[in-house]
Amino acid sequence: MSRVRLGAALGLVGTAFLCVSFAQSQPGRGVTIQGKQPQAATPEPIAETKLLMNGLAAANLRGLGKLLREKPTDAEAWAFARGQSLIIAETGNLLLMRPPRTAGQELWLGHAADLRDSADKLARAVAAKDYPKARANLASLANVCNRCHQAFQVPNRVDPFTEE
Numbered sequence: 235m236s237r238v239r240l241g242a243a244l245g246l247v248g249t250a251f252l253c254v255s256f257a258q259s260q261p262g263r264g265v266t267i268q269g270k271q272p273q274a275a276t277p278e279p280i281a282e283t284k285l286l287m288n289g290l291a292a293a294n295l296r297g298l299g300k301l302l303r304e305k306p307t308d309a310e311a312w313a314f315a316r317g318q319s320l321i322i323a324e325t326g327n328l329l330l331m332r333p334p335r336t337a338g339q340e341l342w343l344g345h346a347a348d349l350r351d352s353a354d355k356l357a358r359a360v361a362a363k364d365y366p367k368a369r370a371n372l373a374s375l376a377n378v379c380n381r382c383h384q385a386f387q388v389p390n391r392v393d394p395f396t397e398e
């Protein structure tokens with residue numbers, strides 16, 4: 235390779251490297267910042283728990299209550315219900331990052347893991363289009379919500395089959 239072509243190739247590599255490090259340092263938490271040692275990226279809570287409750291947990295549980303009020307007739311409704319279940323399962327993961335600062339951390343982590351597992355189970359019943367099982371799993375999921383609320387003295391009681 236001639237000296238000129240080698241220089242051009244290295245220039246390209248350099249450009250690509252700059253683009254990558256720029257993209258990584260954009261939103262900026264736990265990522266590589268130019269000139270510093272790379273840090274391990276770790277999950278970090280951003281939104282308040284209340285927002286996750288309303289925007290993720292309650293919104294999707296309400297949606298599931300509506301979709302599963304009667305047996306879904308089309309594949310799209312089943313697919314939508316599966317997605318809503320999985321978003322609640324992921325909410326369990328997000329809650330695992332947010333134990334209370336003072337007491338009850340273990341209790342919290344247990345309920346958050348229950349939420350994830352229970353919603354995952356519901357997603358599987360929905361994926362199998364097993365309506366009786368999906369209804370039963372949705373009721374169990376709502377119990378997980380209520381058990382955590384009870385444990386942490388949250389006055390909110392959820393019932394996916396009666397909410398509008």
Ligand code: HEC
Pocket residue numbers: 283284287288291292293295322329342345346349375376378379380382383386388390392
């Ligand atoms: C790991 C514990 C935990 C689980 C599991 C949990 N919640 Fe909550 N929830 C809380 C806490 C704590 C609050 C109070 C948050 C606050 O006011 O800051 C809350 C509050 C709420 C609220 C009231 C929000 C407001 O505006 O005051 C709703 C609605 C709610 N949760 C729905 C749900 C639903 C639906 C589920 C299940 C799919 C669920 N939660 C599962 C802990 C939990």
